Amino acid sequence: MPVHNREIADKFDRLADLLEIEGANPFRVRAYRNAARTVRGYPRAMADLIDDGEDLSELPDIGDDLAEKIDKLVESGDLPLLDEVEQRTPKALSELMKIEGLGAKRIKALHEALEIDTIDDLKEAAERGDIRNVEGFGDKSEEKIKQRLVKYAGDEQRTQLIEAEEIAKPLVEYLKKAKGLKDIAIAGSYRRRKETVGDLDILITAKQDADVMDHFTDYEEVDEIVSKGKTRSTVYLRCGMQVDLRVVPQVSFGAAQHYFTGSRDHNIAVRKLGIKKGYKVNEYGVFKGDERIAGKTEKSVYKKMDLPYIEPELRENRGELEAARKGELPKLIELDDIRGNLHAHTKATDGHDSLKKMARAAAERGYEYLAITDHSRRLAVANGLDEKRLRKQLDAIDKFNGDQDDIRILKSIEVDILEDGKLDLPDSALKELDFVLCAVHHKFDLPRKKQTERILRALDNRHCHILAHPSGRLINEREAYEFDLEKILEEAADRGRAIELNAQPDRLDLTDESCKMAKDLGVKISIATDAHSATDLDYMRFGIDQARRGWLEKKDVVNCLPLEKLLKLFER
DNA sequence: GCCGTTTTCGGCCCGACTGTTTTCAGTCG
Missing domain, CATH: 1.10.150.110 (DNA polymerase beta, N-terminal domain-like)
Structure with missing residues (x-):
């Protein structure tokens, strides 16, 4: 091992x-x-x-x-x-x-x-x-x-981004009611859209005589006040989340946003750049001697470093400063670039909604296409489809598509990758589909070499188009299984297979860094919600967050393609 | 112990809050 x-x-x-x-x-x-x-x-x-x-x-x-x-x-x-x-x-x-x-x-x-x-x-x-x-x-x-x-409970877990949002949103609404408040922004890893958040950093500008700090510590969810000063206070909420609130002058808001958004490594790198240019960079601004020469906006801070604005999701000191210097920052993908969703379930297996309801929900979100990817027969707990039931579903999809012109349902399946790397349905069934999603759902504990070979074998199947949730990890719950992702990505690049970035907030599988690795190796990504209900389609934005952290652009993502081009890509 | 677009030696991010002090060390982010 x-x-x-x-x-x-x-x-x-x-x-x-x-x-x-x-x-x-x-x-x-x-x-x-x-x-x-x-x-x-x-x-x-x-x-x-x-x-x-x-x-x-x-x-x-x-x-x-x-x-x-x-x-x-x-x-x-x-x-x-x-x-x-x-x-x-x-x-x-x-x-x-x-x-x-x-x-x-x-x-x-x-x-x-x-x-x-x-x-x-x-x-x-x-x-x-x-x-x-x-x-x-x-x-x-x-x-x-x-x-x-x-x-004290030993190792403290970081909070999933979606839960952090549920905590942060009402708190921000409450804070906005403070007398004299001018600007408010959440910084930290929350703003960098990291998959998990350790604590919340909230930044405020306010009038001199404002009562922001008292208002903050009076919040009904506050369990304990750790520290409380004029410009900075820390509390624990009842849910266990730590919240830091900082009050800065308006003229420093951008510098403070930059400083408290981090990451720590990014900040240190920027400070060092500043030092080289003879500046001091802190949360109050960029200073030349005692004179503040920038800091009202984040853009002004970067400008003094001779850099363009760098998106928060990139601020991890993983090459973004060099890319910025060379003018090679990626134009990050946005939610609006997405034209469809390539992973969704229905009541036929373990989804909660009907095919029709899922389709309507996708159409309402402006999508051109939605792939129905129910489970295959081996996944008995999810009532996986055998050939006969799959055939029935395909007929229903044909009928639905015949009646619609605002959205196209794509025929697909999330077929299990068996222990030996074979797929759970015969090629004769898979070739009827618009494309095939392959996934590992059991035998997570194979030795690394075997697990890698298993997945490579699945990618070898000419009917495999996309590898879903490639690592199998569940945030805070289950580690990724042992496998050689780089080898998988190289093979995927070779064979023109796409890799999924699963947008479920507790999966976000690929990780941000794996997305970047895939991009660098020339592998296309499908950002997909793995929706088990109509409302799950909204998880797309978490996939976009993660994709942006992985430097992905519109051109790297298959479901930014219009329908015709997508189908052409899937042709075998 | 790491690092270098003036360096292979001499630096290493820096400000706020707390508690125990009597002017500041320790801790945190």
Whole structure:
């Protein structure tokens, strides 16, 4: 079993925590954290890069030393430096870093004064009232720690974007009622349309004497006020979501939007650009000495860096600054570019609505076409179609299309990829369809090589047009299965198969980086809602969000094609 | 420990809030 990037990153992070607690050089600590971020977010497995003989020290924030450590980790699973550090500093201390308000210095103080090594030790000490007596702590610190421990639940999950919207929208509506409020905007990963959101960053401009902060902390969903100042407050809502509110002068609104939209890496890169030009960039503007030379709009900030405006979805420091400098930013796809939807279910299998209702809903959304892609027979839990029932559905579609001219229903099926890579229906049935969607729905735990071969074999079938939800992951629920996506994409490019970006908010499968990889390899993408009801068709916008994060343009996406061109593409 | 369009050495993003201080360190984003 190859070592996951995530495991490597976790080890580097733990090492960074322990080194920081020991009081190591803070820049060395940061180097490990930066490396952890690079490895965790890298679209290809370190093990594969090594297999291909690539030089890991070419990766950002990875130098010779860390390249060697990753090599060793992949080869043997060992990180000797971490073992060594754990000999002298209890490894559970890194867990304490997750408690809000406790950082390296204070953990070290607790460890030295009270021999606190674990969360349980901390709990007991807090209950006994020992913490208040440690130098640098007091009554309030002890009380805060107690409160945090009650809520502490280990690894905190990030919130799906769709849920974050449900939390953010009423809050924004409420905030708009604050006296003296002028502008309001949500920043952070929410604005970058990341698939999950850690906390909400809300930005406001207001009149001098406004009561925005009081209004904010009075919100009925507020469970706890973490901090409250004139320009910045943090609360927890009852749902557990952290919300940061910042108030900035209007003249700084653009700079603040830029700053608080992030990503962190993008901001750091922009700041460095600024420094090179002799400017200082912060949330109040771009400064030359004491003079503010930009900041009212985001565009003005980029302009001072000699860059065009960069869309929030691209701000991940994954090459967007270089692309901007060269004038090669993608013209990102928009919701209006979509002409149809190539993955939808009906009552015939596990959908909730009839073919007609689905078709009407698609027409109402201005689509030219909608593909009905019910499940195939192997998926018995979903009442998958056998040949006979499929035939019946095709007749119904013919009849429907005969009566309509504002939308065309495409005949298709989401056919199961069997364990050996064969498809769940014979070619004689598949060739009757406008196109075929293939998907893995069982045997998620095959070894990587077998899983990859299974999917490659399915792509080999001349009747396969699109591979649906390619990784099988469910956000916060199920990891992607083990497979070699790059190989799949290369094969798809070779054979002219498209790959789906499934727009279900809990799938968003492909990931943003995988979208970019597909694009770079020349693979076309189908952004599809996998709708199980008429209202699910609205998930398209989440697919668009993800596609934009993956640098996709209209020309990369098959369902931006008009019907005739799409059908031509599917001709075999 | 990483990195370089003035650098292979000497930098490394920076401002707000809190609590425990009596002028600021620690933490966070």
